[in-house]
Amino acid sequence: MSKNNDELFKNVISHAKEYGFVFPSSEIYDGLSAVYDYGQLGSELKNNLKMYWWKSMVQMHENIVGIDSAIFMHPKVWKASGHVDGFADPMIDNKDSKKRYRADNLIEDKIARYLKDGKTEKSESLQKDLDAALASDDLPALRALIEEHQIVCPVSGTRNWTDVRQFNLMFSTQMGAMAEGADEVYLRPETAQGIFVNFLNVQKSGRMRIPFGIAQIGKAFRNEVIARQFIMRMREFEQMEMQFFVKPGTEMEWYAYWKEARLKWHLAVGTLPEKYRYHDHVKLAHYANAAVDIEFEFPFGFKEVEGIHSRTDFDLSQHEKFSGKKLQYFDTVENKNYIPYVIETSIGLDRMFLLTMCNAYEEQDLSTAEKPDSRTVLHLHPTLAPVKAAVLPLVKKDGLPEKAREIMDNLKLDFNMQYDEKDSIGKRYRRQDAIGTPFCITIDHQTLEDNTVTIRHRDSMEQERVPVKELDKIIGNLVSWKNLLK
Numbered sequence: 001m002s003k004n005n006d007e008l009f010k011n012v013i014s015h016a017k018e019y020g021f022v023f024p025s026s027e028i029y030d031g032l033s034a035v036y037d038y039g040q041l042g043s044e045l046k047n048n049l050k051m052y053w054w055k056s057m058v059q060m061h062e063n064i065v066g067i068d069s070a071i072f073m074h075p076k077v078w079k080a081s082g083h084v085d086g087f088a089d090p091m092i093d094n095k096d097s098k099k100r101y102r103a104d105n106l107i108e109d110k111i112a113r114y115l116k117d118g119k120t121e122k123s124e125s126l127q128k129d130l131d132a133a134l135a136s137d138d139l140p141a142l143r144a145l146i147e148e149h150q151i152v153c154p155v156s157g158t159r160n161w162t163d164v165r166q167f168n169l170m171f172s173t174q175m176g177a178m179a180e181g182a183d184e185v186y187l188r189p190e191t192a193q194g195i196f197v198n199f200l201n202v203q204k205s206g207r208m209r210i211p212f213g214i215a216q217i218g219k220a221f222r223n224e225v226i227a228r229q230f231i232m233r234m235r236e237f238e239q240m241e242m243q244f245f246v247k248p249g250t251e252m253e254w255y256a257y258w259k260e261a262r263l264k265w266h267l268a269v270g271t272l273p274e275k276y277r278y279h280d281h282v283k284l285a286h287y288a289n290a291a292v293d294i295e296f297e298f299p300f301g302f303k304e305v306e307g308i309h310s311r312t313d314f315d316l317s318q319h320e321k322f323s324g325k326k327l328q329y330f331d332t333v334e335n336k337n338y339i340p341y342v343i344e345t346s347i348g349l350d351r352m353f354l355l356t357m358c359n360a361y362e363e364q365d366l367s368t369a370e371k372p373d374s375r376t377v378l379h380l381h382p383t384l385a386p387v388k389a390a391v392l393p394l395v396k397k398d399g400l401p402e403k404a405r406e407i408m409d410n411l412k413l414d415f416n417m418q419y420d421e422k423d424s425i426g427k428r429y430r431r432q433d434a435i436g437t438p439f440c441i442t443i444d445h446q447t448l449e450d451n452t453v454t455i456r457h458r459d460s461m462e463q464e465r466v467p468v469k470e471l472d473k474i475i476g477n478l479v480s481w482k483n484l485l486k
C-alpha cells in the first residue's frame with residue numbers, strides 16, 4: 001500500500017468510527033480481534049445494502065425466492081458439504097515470536113514486495129509457484145517457497161518456522177445442557193448450506209420450476225488464521241448468497257449470465273468500471289467446476305468482494321448420500337428426475353460495506369484565494385445513504401424551528417431524516433456531508449412568507465428553491481429504488 005493509500009485507508013477507518021458507522025467490538029475491553037459492531041449510521045447503511053441486494057435478487061426475479069435459515073445446523077451437514085475435512089487454511093508459526101500466519105499470505109506479501117522493488121520476473125515466477133502449490137494442496141511446497149525466498153517473520157525478523165499445517169476454520173460449540181453426551185455443533189461458515197438442505201421444502205411449497213433460485217442473507221463465522229484490514233476479513237461476518245438451480249448441461253450459460261448480472265449490480269451505484277475486475281480461480285474449491293471473483297480496487301489493492309461459483313450437483317448429491325433422502329427434481333418438460341446443477345453468487349456484506357465507504361470517501365479542498373476551506377464528504381448513492389435528508393432551520397428563532405419541525409414530522413414518515421439546529425448553517429452542512437446525507441432542506445424567513453425551502457445538493461453543493469408541498473415527491477424521486485434497479 002503506498003503511503004497515500006495507507007493514510008487514506010486509516011482515515012476511512014477513523015471516519016467510520018468518529019461518525020458512528022463501525023466500532024471495534026467490546027472496545028471498553030480493548031476490543032476482540034476481527035470482530036466489529038455497526039453503529040447508528042453503519043447499521044442504516046448496512047440495511048440499505050441488504051435491501052438493495054434483496055430487491056434486485058428476489059423482488060426483481062419472479063423465479064428467485066428468499067429464506068432465513070438457522071445458524072446452527074445438523075453436524076452431518078458439514079460432514080456432507082466437505083467443510084469438516086476440507087475447510088482449512090495453510091498456517092505456519094514462527095517459533096521466536098510465537099505468531100501464527102497464513103503461509104499463502106506470507107508469500108503473497110513477498111510477491112508484492114518484489115513487485116514494489118521492480119523485480120517483476122521474480123514476482124511472476126513466485127506467483128506461479130504459489131498457485132501450483134495451492135492448486136495441489138502441497139504444504140511442503142509452500143514451506144519450501146518460504147525457505148527459498150527467505151521470508152522472515154514480520155515481528156521477530158527470523159526464519160525460525162514450523163512446518164505448514166492445515167487449520168480448520170470452523171468454530172464449534174456444544175449443543176445440549178450436559179457437556180458429556182452433548183453434540184458438537186458448528187457455527188455455519190457459509191449460509192449456502194441452509195439453502196441446500198431446504199431445496200426440496202422450497203421447491204415443493206413454492207411450486208418452483210427450474211431454473212429457479214433461493215436467496216438468503218445471514219451471519220457466517222470463520223476462525224480466520226489471520227484477520228486483517230478492518231472489516232475485510234472478520235471472524236463473524238454476513239453473507240448475501242443465492243443458489244440458482246439449473247438443468248445439468250446448462251450451467252455454463254447461467255454462470256456467464258450471473259457473472260455479468262452481478263457486475264452490473266455493482267456498477268449501478270455509479271462506481272467507476274475501472275475499479276472492478278474479474279479474477280478467475282486457479283485453485284477451485286472442492287465443490288466447483290468454474291469460479292470467478294469480482295474484485296474491487298481497495299486502497300490496499302484489488303481484492304475479492306464477491307464470488308460466482310458453478311457448484312455442479314456436488315452439494316445436493318452429498319446431502320442425498322448423507323441424509324438418505326432423495327433431493328431430486330422432476331422435470332416435466334424432460335419427463336425425468338435429476339439432481340439440479342447450481343450456480344452460486346456469494347457476496348460478503350461487510351466487504352460491500354467497506355467498498356462502499358472507501359469508494360464514497362473524499363477529502364475535498366475547497367480553498368479560494370480569499371480563504372482556506374475543506375470538507376470530508378461521503379458520496380454515497382442517495383438511495384443507499386443512511387440519512388436521506390436533513391432539516392435545518394437557518395436560525396433558532398423567529399418561528400423557523402417550529403416550521404422546520406412541521407416539515408420534518410411530515411417527511412420522517414417516509415424517509416430516514418435528521419433535524420439539526422445547532423451551530424452555523426455551514427457547520428451543519430459539513431456534518432451532513434461527512435455522513436453522506438444527499439440533501440439538506442433549509443428553512444429560512446422566506447419559508448414563512450411563501451412556503452418554499454432550499455434544497456442543497458451534497459455533491460454539487462448547489463441549492464434550489466422548491467415549494468414545501470412538493471418535498472415528498474422531490475425527495476422520493478431522488479432516493480427511489482427505481483434509480484438503482486431499473
Ligand code: GAP
Nearest residue numbers: 190192232233234237305306307346347348351
Ligand atoms: N458459499 C461460498 C462462499 O462462502 P467464499 O468465497 O468463501 O465463498 C464468499 O465467501 C464471500 O464472503 C467473499 O467473497 C467475501 O466477500 C465474504 N467473506 C468470506 N470470508 C470473509 C471474512 N472472513 N470476512 C468478511 N467477509 C468474508
